[in-house]
Amino acid sequence: SSLRVTWQKRCVYMFALAAAASAAAPLESVDGAAFFEPFSSDWESRWLVSKDADFQGTWIHEAYTEPEGTPGDKGLMVGNEAKKHAVSHLFKEPIDPKGTGLVVQYELHMKKDLKCGGAYLKLLTASEELDHDGFKAETPYTIMFGPDKCGGTNKVHFILRHKSPATGEWEEKHLKKAPTPLLAVGETHLYTAIVGADNTVTLLIDNEEKVKASLLESDDFTPPVNPPKEIDDPDDKKPDDWVDTAKIDDPEASKPDDWDEDAPMMIEDPKAEKPESWLDDAPLQVPDPEAEPPDDWDEEEDGEWEAPIVDNPDCKEFGCGEWKAPQIRNPDYKGKWTAPKVDNPEYKGVWKPKQIANPGYFSDEQPHAMAPIGGIGIELWTMQDGALFDNILISTDPAPAKVAAEAFAARSEAEKAAKKAKQEAAEAERKAKEEERKAKEAKEEEEAKEKAKAEAEEAKENPEKDEI
Structure with missing residues (x-):
């Protein structure tokens, strides 16, 4: 039967799926990585949910949307809508990117549609004051990386928190050309940020390069990592007699004598003539000639029936009412x-304040040597739950990240196969049920015909029965 075919197809899908899933086993560790978190069952022994009173959101150890494609694999999921969530892990020893660079990489799976919220990581700045229990938005970080979506914002942040060697002040440096994140429900995507020892920043999504920038280029970050040598003098003011109007009315020009400012822009077409078929006295609207009173209309109870008013069809065909010539441009x-x-003979140009030496100027030639990282945190305020984090990796060597990326690619294919198998099995089952329904209806129709035929033959053979 069609249902048997459906189950046969499902078995084939599941067999292929099992083969793909077996080749995409969850990672437990990655050799060479400074930090790797697969969110195994004992994750709570390594991570601490913030005890700050503002952060009431819960974290859930949750499976993927298509667990058949990632058997036994789970991640850490945002558990509540419209609440602040914060969880962190502190390293035993700080990670120092100086001379090597840094790679941060993680997988993000959306179980619900993200309309307003973040799904990013924070690499926390190492210090003796780093508060594990009280992790919150104000906790100092070195890098913030990952998707953020709300209103007009929909991008993958990369923010470097940089310390000025001149003033000692910290300032956030935002990557200008941030890529658009992939946040489709039921899909897993890999986000990678590579800060090279050559001071380049490369962002990848699913192993595909999206942006490459430089920490040394003033056009790549806002504000730039290195400030300008000179700035506008804040005390310099534009002189009162400075003329910055480039053009003026010609003082020698005068209006021509034949220039009529009062002439209208539009006039009636002097060449237009009223059509001979025009109906001057015909009304614009008339009772609908095709309308009839309802069958249940009672003039004694309902009063005299009146047809509804409609546009006069003659007006559409011939034109009627007062005729006016059409308007044309004068x-x-x-x-x-x-x-x-x-x-302007007095024009002096666009005024600009004079330049002075920037008192906050410095030149950091190795900004990749950022502040050492003492931990990692996920701190979010999101209107939707369902963002699932997994396989977070931090390394000073790109090689471990590539190993994790290859494993992601295999699991991603298994996840897609699971989704496709489920959709195809559901479609096959739907078609089978539809065929069963049609077969049943056809059978019932045939039985009804046979019954009617039998009754007709019986009536023909026993006419006396009908008379009785």
């Missing part, structure tokens, strides 16, 4: 006269 129209513009 060939004599010139509008209000204004003097032509000429160069």
